[in-house]
Amino acid sequence: MPEPITLRLPIDTDGKRVFDLxxxxxxxxxxxxxxxxxxxxxxxxxxxxxxxxxxTVGFISGYIIPxxxxxxxxxxxxxxxxxxxxxxxxxxxxxxxxxxxxTDVRFLETTITESNxxxxxxxxxxxDQQGAPLESNVMFDETQHFQGDHASEMLVRIGPM
Numbered sequence: 001m002p003e004p005i006t007l008r009l010p011i012d013t014d015g016k017r018v019f020d021l022x023x024x025x026x027x028x029x030x031x032x033x034x035x036x037x038x039x040x041x042x043x044x045x046x047x048x049x050x051x052x053x054x055x056t057v058g059f060i061s062g063y064i065i066p067x068x069x070x071x072x073x074x075x076x077x078x079x080x081x082x083x084x085x086x087x088x089x090x091x092x093x094x095x096x097x098x099x100x101x102x103t104d105v106r107f108l109e110t111t112i113t114e115s116n117x118x119x120x121x122x123x124x125x126x127x128d129q130q131g132a133p134l135e136s137n138v139m140f141d142e143t144q145h146f147q148g149d150h151a152s153e154m155l156v157r158i159g160p161m
Contacts, residue, residue: 004052005050005052005057005058005083007049007050007058007095008048008049008051009044009045009047010039010041010043010044010047010059011040014036014040014049014056014059015034015036015037015039015040015041016033016036017056018036018039018040018049018059018078019031019033021057021080022059022076022078024080024081025078027113027115027116028078029076029150039061039075043061043062043063045101046062046072046096046101046102047059047060047063047096048095048096050092052082055080056080057079057080057082057088058078058080058088058089058092059076059077059078059092060074060089061074061076062074062096063075064102064105068107069104070104071107071108071109071159072096072097072105072108073108073109073110074093074108074110077089077122089122090122090126093108093126097161105161106159107157107160108123108126108157108158109157110123110156111140111153111154111155112153112156113150113152113153113154114151123156127158130159132159132160132161134156134157135156136154136155136156136157137154137155138152138154139153139154139155140152
């Protein structure tokens with residue numbers, strides 16, 4: 001029987017493991033290892049690490065939007081192939097929203113490319129669970145913001161929750 005998965009606040013030594021996990025989870029954009037270190041320290045209260053034994057099997061990075069303290073922005077969701085199909089991403093989102101740091105959060109936002117069906121399904125399920133509407137529109141345009149090097153990122157807004 002596999003070891004249970006534990007959800008916890010990220011710590012500084014998670015940064016490289018998060019970097020490696022994201023590398024194994026296409027189509028996620030790979031950030032620098034330094035960025036992942038900052039996510040695991042500066043944004044620990046609004047992020048989560050999922051471990052199974054000594055392995056990092058999931059990570060969500062997020063932050064409260066400074067101008068809108070009622071909105072949690074989810075930057076990235078990564079789940080190792082070995083942990084998929086168990087509802088881990090949904091559990092991690094719920095774990096973040098159950099923390100004291102997110103008490104005032106009424107809205108969740110993220111961006112998703114139109115082709116990322118797994119992320120669309122995750123956030124639609126989450127919205128349904130919360131009994132909250134999900135709205136989307138273009139946030140970063142393929143041509144205007146990425147000069148054709150990246151698909152448009154759709155802003156997804158769930159809430160009020």
